Amino acid sequence: MTDLSPDPASRRSPLHDVHAAAGATFTDFAGWQMPVRYSSDLAEHAAVRTAAGLFDLSHMGEILVVGPQSAAALDFALSGPMSRLAERQAKYTLMLDENGGIIDDLVVYRTGEDRYLVVANASNREVVAARLRERADGFDALVEDESGDIGLLALQGPRALEILQNLDGLDLRADIEPGTSTADAVAALRYYRAIPGEYEGRRILVARTGYTGEDGFELYTSPEILRTLWESLLEIGAGAGLVPAGLAARDTLRLEAGMPLYGHELGLSVLPAQAGIGRAVSLDGKGDFVGRAAIERGEPADPRSDFAGRVLVGLASEGKRAGRAGYAVHEDGGGRVGFITSGALSPTLGHPVALAYVDADRGEPGTTLSVDVRGTRIPATVTPLPFYTRAAH
Template sequence: MTDAPRHTALDALHRSLGATMTDFAGWDMPLRYGSERDEHLAVRTRAGLFDLSHMGEITLTGPQAGQALDHALVGNLSALAVGRARYTMICDAQGGILDDLIVYRLAEEGGHPKYLVVANASNAQVVLDALTERAAGFETEVRDDRDAYALIAVQGPASPGILKSVTDADLDGLKYYAGLPGTVAGVPALIARTGYTGEDGFELFVAPADAEKLWQALTEAGADAGLVPCGLSCRDTLRLEAGMPLYGHELTTATTPFDAGLGRVVKFDKAGDFVGREALLAAAERAESAPPRKLVGLVATGRRVPRAGFSVVAGGEVVGEVTSGAPSPTLGKPIAIAYVDAAHAAPGTDGVSVDIRGTHEPYEVVALPFYKRER
């Protein structure tokens, strides 16, 4: 007998909007409200509104909260300034990625540092268990705050103007990967300038009881700007175009941050030991001297769409595997992210194709990301 999917505080609202719902990591979530292509293009050109309340929030507080995170994660979180955020990862002892995370340093609580760790929905329990275990030797409390927050994102070039109309917070002074407490539409919120779309935007952490009021206020504020509700389907094509990795696809326990081209998140120079350090040192050396495979972008010359698990072929030999693929609404052609042998990873490499159900479809190797917004 399987557990029934969980529902976010906005579940009834999504259904009233006619959303197509789907089970995602044990949550009933909106996949799309209408056309996923229209939702995607709205975020690229105007703005989109997302319910991300399935994400997992974990709070660490106490005198040694920063040191505990430095030991548990690959980044240097104790050096993070109050009000800033950092993209990082939690790895196992072999250097394999357990999850990729965003960590926010919040204002002190009881005179001690306070951090908010945001994990992917599918890995929230794994991350919570690992942090609890790894923090055991430190003077810190690890708190499961998954039920304490709803998370609403407004993303796209019109998002700053929309949010400004319902908050007095200084959004102009809020840098990318920063967060500040404020009030949005009369609702207390952590306002973070973060996102997973490749566009400017904000993620708003609020109490679940306030989620519907905030969603409705943002909907009204964004009506003239062309804001639309968006589901997980377009979130996936948006992040794919932006070259952002997805756990379970580009990132797994079988890959290290260096395999994924994200070795920059590993901070070997921080004080103290951290889980996976020795294995990651070896992975860094391997990536530098003789990388087995590299993560690349692939753009179709035809119309057939590659999917995760499809083989990448060159000279009649399998040289890689697609990790994510979809039609790109922005480029107007199918795209994919794949791990390929280093010999075939250079942008412009000829003779590369994807085996799509027995037919070798030609693809061009390109550097990631496929899309980068103008700043």
């Protein structure tokens, strides 16, 4: 079982020793010691864009909600209509507080008629589990934090399908059409769908989801066989360009894909509409849920916050000097109108990109602003998100 003891410094992935032997550099991430890189950020980023990368995401939280009223409980607890999910379907959704602020952004899988898997960010696992229990009170539903019993790997990139199709020991044929091979079942799996099966005699959930802007899969299974799965995938994928990848590459990949990160673009002071994820909130055809009244009012989650009155935009610049989180954004030739939440020199595009909150009347694509990079104002243009899509490259 993965260590989930109260001492944050002691939280390690089941693969910690494997990562160390591979030369990984570690960083503290939400109280976990996780690989930030193995070789170089650029090489790992490029591998995911051109071939495939393998990520250890065992720090993520997995919370099980089961029972006859599990769907109703989640409809009340979360912003999206979980009761409308078909079995084996996944959905991106939000947990809001009473002011409409974002407690966490989540992916929810309906794994059975009365069974859901809620995947939370590592830093929010405990609070999400606690809020789900509170909000499920009065419903015939049980909430169990299963994080210690589930390991998670992400296989991402244009050759991910090919690699997974060649994984010996993976069997997804238990309840699909007779004569269908596991390789065919993997290929037929649609985006934001999942299929259960077995790997080396243990249960596994194979989901076509990810956080990189590429095609790929997320694999949920027992921590006891995570090492076998990790090493087998790397061996199979060696000739296809598969490499282990760390959190640094994951961050630049998701930034290029315009995907928000909790603690940077998302938080308790941010309304979903400000972050460009209002689609994750369902007001039509769904009953009451925590945060609904605040969303309908449309008032700032925290009027005193630096986020109030601002919207999330993409910024693109020329040259090589990238704005970083916290850098000020100014009106072209004028005063401060916002701040960067994530920024980097894009490895794929070759120029700086950033996500930033700016005054709502400065958020139109094509608007020219500037970023204060260590005392120098660098011109930047508001750019539609995402910066990168695999269809265009």
